[in-house]
Amino acid sequence: MTQNFPRSAIGIAVLALLCAPAFAQDAPAQGNAVPNGAAHAQTQTLSTVEVTSERFKKARMELSPETGATVYRIDQSAIGALGKGDATPLDDVLLTLPGVAKDSKASGSLHVRDDHGNVQYRINGVQLPEGISGFGQTLDTRYIDAITYLTGALPAQYGLRTAGVVDIQTKQGFGKPGGSLGFTIGSHDTLEGSGSVYGTKGNLSYYLSASGVGNSQGIENPQPTLNAQNDRTRQGKTFGNFSYYLDDDTRLGLMFGSYDGKFQIPTNPNQTPAFSLAGFSDLGSGYNGLPSSNVRERQNESTRFVALSYQKSLGALDFQLSAFHQYSSLHYLPDPVGDLIYNGVASDTLRSNSSSGLQGDASYKLNDAHTLRFGGLYTRANTRSNNAVNVFPVDDSGAQAGNTPVLINDNSGKTGELASLYLQDEWRIDPRLTFNYGLRYDSVNAFTKEHQWSPRLNLAYAATESTALHAGFARYFTPPPQELASQQSINLYTGTTNQPEVANSDPVKAERSRYFDVGVDQKVGEHLSLSADAYYKHIDNLLDEGQFGQALILSPFNYAQGFARGLELSARYSDDHWAAYANLAHQKAMGKNIVSSQSLFGADELSYIADHYVYLDHDQTYTASLGASYRFGADQVSGDLIYGSGLRRTPDGGAPNSAALPHYTVVNAAYSHTWKYGDGNDVVGRIAVLNLFDEKYLLRDGTGVGVGAPQYGTRRSLYVSMTTHF
Numbered sequence: 001m002t003q004n005f006p007r008s009a010i011g012i013a014v015l016a017l018l019c020a021p022a023f024a025q026d027a028p029a030q031g032n033a034v035p036n037g038a039a040h041a042q043t044q045t046l047s048t049v050e051v052t053s054e055r056f057k058k059a060r061m062e063l064s065p066e067t068g069a070t071v072y073r074i075d076q077s078a079i080g081a082l083g084k085g086d087a088t089p090l091d092d093v094l095l096t097l098p099g100v101a102k103d104s105k106a107s108g109s110l111h112v113r114d115d116h117g118n119v120q121y122r123i124n125g126v127q128l129p130e131g132i133s134g135f136g137q138t139l140d141t142r143y144i145d146a147i148t149y150l151t152g153a154l155p156a157q158y159g160l161r162t163a164g165v166v167d168i169q170t171k172q173g174f175g176k177p178g179g180s181l182g183f184t185i186g187s188h189d190t191l192e193g194s195g196s197v198y199g200t201k202g203n204l205s206y207y208l209s210a211s212g213v214g215n216s217q218g219i220e221n222p223q224p225t226l227n228a229q230n231d232r233t234r235q236g237k238t239f240g241n242f243s244y245y246l247d248d249d250t251r252l253g254l255m256f257g258s259y260d261g262k263f264q265i266p267t268n269p270n271q272t273p274a275f276s277l278a279g280f281s282d283l284g285s286g287y288n289g290l291p292s293s294n295v296r297e298r299q300n301e302s303t304r305f306v307a308l309s310y311q312k313s314l315g316a317l318d319f320q321l322s323a324f325h326q327y328s329s330l331h332y333l334p335d336p337v338g339d340l341i342y343n344g345v346a347s348d349t350l351r352s353n354s355s356s357g358l359q360g361d362a363s364y365k366l367n368d369a370h371t372l373r374f375g376g377l378y379t380r381a382n383t384r385s386n387n388a389v390n391v392f393p394v395d396d397s398g399a400q401a402g403n404t405p406v407l408i409n410d411n412s413g414k415t416g417e418l419a420s421l422y423l424q425d426e427w428r429i430d431p432r433l434t435f436n437y438g439l440r441y442d443s444v445n446a447f448t449k450e451h452q453w454s455p456r457l458n459l460a461y462a463a464t465e466s467t468a469l470h471a472g473f474a475r476y477f478t479p480p481p482q483e484l485a486s487q488q489s490i491n492l493y494t495g496t497t498n499q500p501e502v503a504n505s506d507p508v509k510a511e512r513s514r515y516f517d518v519g520v521d522q523k524v525g526e527h528l529s530l531s532a533d534a535y536y537k538h539i540d541n542l543l544d545e546g547q548f549g550q551a552l553i554l555s556p557f558n559y560a561q562g563f564a565r566g567l568e569l570s571a572r573y574s575d576d577h578w579a580a581y582a583n584l585a586h587q588k589a590m591g592k593n594i595v596s597s598q599s600l601f602g603a604d605e606l607s608y609i610a611d612h613y614v615y616l617d618h619d620q621t622y623t624a625s626l627g628a629s630y631r632f633g634a635d636q637v638s639g640d641l642i643y644g645s646g647l648r649r650t651p652d653g654g655a656p657n658s659a660a661l662p663h664y665t666v667v668n669a670a671y672s673h674t675w676k677y678g679d680g681n682d683v684v685g686r687i688a689v690l691n692l693f694d695e696k697y698l699l700r701d702g703t704g705v706g707v708g709a710p711q712y713g714t715r716r717s718l719y720v721s722m723t724t725h726f
Contacts, residue, residue, distance in 0.1 A: 057169065059318045060125045060311060063157075063361040064167065065373060065426055067436035068458020068472035070152035070519055070533045072097050072570070079141060081579060081629035081638040083668040083688040084719060086142045087184055087192065093141055094166065095642055096627060097149055098533070098568040098583040101620045102644060104220045104699045104711040109137070111618045112151060113535065114564045114589035115163035116545045117554075118478060122167045123255060124241070125320055126307045129355035129379055130161070131328030132483045132553070138259040138303045140237045142194055143209040145171045152517035152535060153472025156422040156438030156456040157361065157373060162476045162515075170241050170255075173198030173205045178680070178726055186688075186719030188217035188227060194723075203245040212236040218263040219552075220711035224696045228266035229293055235261040253309035261301045265552065268709055269293040275344045275392055275497065276403040280337055295338030299552060303328040319362035319375075327354045328483070332551035336390065340405055344497030346390040349551045353483035355381040357418075371426040373438075379418040381446070381482050386411045391496040400497065408496070410489045416446025416482045424456065432462040444479035450510045452477035466523040474515045478543055480508040480556045490599055500599035502606060508556045508596045511543040527575045537564040542591045544616060546706015548600045555600060557706070559591030559609075562616075580628040587623065589616045605656055605705070615657040617704040621645045622663075634676065639669045650703040657704050664697030666690075666713065683724045690717045 074093060082088045082096070091109040094100050101111045112119055121128060121139065131138060148167040150158070158165050177199030184192040194211035218233025239257040246252065271292035280289040307324040329352040339346035357379035364372045387410040395401045424438025436458040443451035454475040461469045493499045519533035542562030545554040566587035573580040590613040594606055608614075627640030646661035670688040677683075694716035702710040 059313055059363075060320060063125060063318060063320060063363050063373065063375075064122075065155045065157065065424070065436055066148075066150060067155060067426055067434050067460045068152075068470050068517075069150045069154050070470070070517065070531075070568075072149045074147040074149065076145065077579065078581075079144070080672075081627065081636070081670075082640060083638075083670045083690050084184070084721070085670070085672065085684075085686055085688075085723075086144075087182075087194070087721060088141055090137050090139050090141050090144075093147070094149070096581065096583070096625055096640065098570045098625075099151070099566060099585040099587065099623065100164075100625075101585075101587075101618070101623045101647075102642060102699065102713075103618060103647065111620070112164035113537075113566055113585075114587045114616065114619050116543070116616070116618050117481075118161050118163035118543070120158065120161035120165045122165065123307070124168070124170055124253065124309070125361065126255070126309060126322045126324060127359060127377065128305055128307070128324060129326045129357065129381065130353075130481055130483060131303045131326060132301070132330045132351050132353055138237070138257065138305070139168070140209065140211055140239060142196070142211060143170050143207065143239045143241070145169045152519070152533065153458060153474040153515050154456070155373075155436050155458055156424040156440040156454070157375065159420050159422070159440050159442050159454065159476070160377075160418065160478060162474070162478065170239070171196075171198065171207050171209075172241060172243065173200055173207045175200065180723055180725045182721060182723030184213075184719055184721035187717035188215045189232075190215040190217075190717075190719065192721075205243045207239075207241045209239045210237065217714065217717075218261075219266055220699060220713065221266055222268040222702075222710045222712070224712050226715045229269065230264045230296060231266040233261065233263045235259070249313045251309075251311040253311065254307070255309075256306040257304075259301070259303040263299045263301070265297040265299060267293050267295050271342055273341045275341055275400055277337060277340050277405070278403040280341060290337050290341055292338070292342060295335045295342065297335050297339065298333045300331045300333075301329070316365040317362065318364075319360065322359045323357070324359065325354075325356045328352070330553060332553065334551075340390060340392070343549075344392055344400070345549070346405070347549065347551060348388040349553065350384075350386045351483065351553060352384045353381060355379055369428050372423070373426065374423045376421040377418070378420075380415070381418075382413070382415045383482050384411075384413045389493075389498060391493065391498045393495060394497055394499070398499075406496070408492050408498075410492055412489065414446060414482065416444070418446075418479065419443050434460045436460075442477045442479075444510060446482045447480065447507050448509050450477075450479070452510075452512060468521045469519070470521075471518040472516075474517075476511070476513045476515055478511040478513070480510065480543060484545065484554055484556050501603050502598045502601060505599035506596045508543070509541040509558050511539060511541050511558070513537050513539040513542075527573055529572045531568075531570045533568045533570075535564075535566055539563060539591075541595070542616075544591065544706070546600070546617065547708035548706060552708065555597060555706075557597035557600060558595050560593035560595045562589070562591035564589040577631055578628065579631075580626075582626040583624060585623045587620065589619045590614060591616055600706070608655060609705075612655065614655065614705070615648045617648050617657050617707055619657070620647050621660065634674045636672045637670070638672075639667065641668070642666045646698075647700065648704050649701050649707075650705070661698050661701060664695055664713065666695050666697070667692045681724070681726050683722065686719075686721045686723075688719045688721075690719070691715060 099113045146169045150165040179197040182194045192213040196209040198207040214234045221228035242254040244252045305326040309322040311320040332349040334346040359377045361375035389408045390405040393401045420442045422440040427435045438456045440454040456474050458472040515537045517535040522530045539562040542559040545556050568585045571582045592613045593610045622645040624643040629638035643665045645663045648657040651659045668690045672686040675683045697713045700711045
């Protein structure tokens with residue numbers, strides 16, 4: 001079947017490639033000699049810019065301390081060892097980290113330390129606002145140079161989203177102008193293309209990237225079959241990164257990116273109709289004019305972001321100021337007949353969120369023992385929710401009272417603000433012992449109006465040259481995501497098939513928690529490193545999210561109390577030919593008494609949870625991942641494995657989330673070869689087999705608190721790719 005890439009991705013890719021000669025005009029044309037003096041001057045300029053850029057990169061990283069936190073790093077070689085290499089989705093890259101569990105795209109894709117979402121993404125030091133969640137991933141692994149992942153008790157600089165911090169350093173354009181072109185074909189009618197251009201012109205460095213993909217595997221299959229029905233997707237991504245050096249101490253940076261995704265929502269065949277629609281079904285006679293396999297629902301998503309940064313070094317003072325803007329939208333288009341017949345509700349739902357703000361981070365080296373860091377963040381967001389909802393009338397008993405739907409327009413909006421300030425001191429007590437202490441202030445004024453002062457204490461101790469210990473305490477304040485929260489229009493649906501069983505819905509509150517973390521890192525010889533980390537989190541107003549309704553949009557709610565605890569073990573090995581990792585995590589997270597968004601739940605469910613701790617729906621007791629790669633000459637073979645003991649489910653007649661789904665093990669394998677040519681040009685070919693043993697496994701079975709339809713993991717898939725670098 002012919003694949004169509006999103007037009008935005010094609011346009012940016014073509015534009016970037018057409019612009020490459022203009023950006024590259026400093027490079028000599030083929031067959032033309034360049035005077036020695038000019039060539040020397042050009043090389044000297046490139047070298048100076050590269051050295052200056054590397055210094056600014058280190059200064060930017062110094063603005064973000066890691067003392068006392070649990071830290072892992074992923075570089076390009078680790079990404080290249082994964083099955084699809086740098087075409088691997090970012091969430092799948094993060095699954096190679098300890099304590100990161102896999103979930104379905106509709107439920108957030110992954111969970112860090114048994115948290116639902118709550119992951120912060122930073123790009124080149126800029127914390128971008130959150131977008132409306134969905135199936136797509138705005139960020140593309142192809143333009144990532146390195147990832148620093150922090151979790152545990154974080155220093156005061158990190159707030160709001162604190163389960164994990166994904167700090168991304170992107171690629172930059174140094175040396176002679178160049179670029180890449182790549183394509184992937186494979187299972188599920190996959191056709192994927194990508195391109196990039198980069199280079200340096202005077203004091204300007206640039207990197208531009210675009211990619212597009214089309215396949216028949218947009219969302220997880222609700223059936224254990226190889227391919228789902230009605231599951232096509234088209235997605236496109238773009239990214240740009242410019243740096244201009246005004247002088248040796250001043251840098252201007254510009255980043256921008258986009259994501260566009262169109263999804264069909266897969267059907268779940270052989271479902272029984274629940275409602276009668278005039279002209280299509282008659283429950284009395286059992287006639288149904290639209291089988292569930294013919295239901296056609298769709299969802300479109302888009303995201304745009306841009307950030308302008310000013311970075312400056314003034315002796316002992318380094319700082320970066322950034323202004324940013326992000327827009328995201330999600331549009332769910334129901335099947336106007338099928339949604340009514342099977343669900344009693346057909347809602348055309350459009351959510352949009354526009355966020356703008358300022359961020360400042362500074363570091364001042366007071367003396368050899370003390371480094372002060374301070375800064376703040378301000379974000380103003382405008383969220384819109386527009387819903388055209390078709391429903392049936394019901395009688396006093398809740399039974400359908402007519403087969404002609406009525407239309408309800410349910411529209412709302414909210415402008416909210418987030419503000420944060422922090423101050424901390426990194427105190428090097430002696431060469432082995434470092435104490436980082438600080439204070440953070442956060443406030444939110446949106447669907448809830450709250451604030452909190454949060455102390456942070458972190459210790460790092462180098463016991464020996466090969467043994468390092470860390471410990472930390474953090475108080476966290478996590479506001480509900482404004483782009484997901486909405487005012488509940490309960491009264492609009494009274495007397496219809498969309499009326500809630502529970503007729504009250506308190507506003508979602510900010511989560512407040514106290515976090516304790518302790519860990520040890522041990523080097524064994526030159527190539528092997530081991531680590532262990534334990535944590536405990538005591539939580540008030542625990543934030544969770546669930547899918548309620550057909551639109552795959554998550555909605556937040558609070559448990560009054562909760563906790564999370566766990567133990568993580570990790571090993572890393574690397575030498576000239578081999579690279580390997582292994583992770584194992586044991587986790588437990590529970591909550592009690594739902595105190596917000598009650599109208600989303602059933603009365604019996606609320607009553608039980610009010611008096612009992614229940615497992616969170618995304619809790620997974622054991623999570624493991626491991627991988628290895630071997631490089632010999634121009635060839636590399638690699639493999640990786642993910643194990644999950646199973647997320648939670650609700651058994652028939654049992655307590656909410658009281659059982660676990662069956663465990664699963666997914667194995668991936670890949671082989672790549674590099675053909676090298678002169679002037680640094682090369683071509684990389686890759687063959688990857690994902691889910692090598694064709695494991696049939698459930699990520700969700702459609703039961704549990706806030707869980708939608710069943711979702712199976714991807715069956716065995718074969719991909720062949722070719723990428724040229726020029």
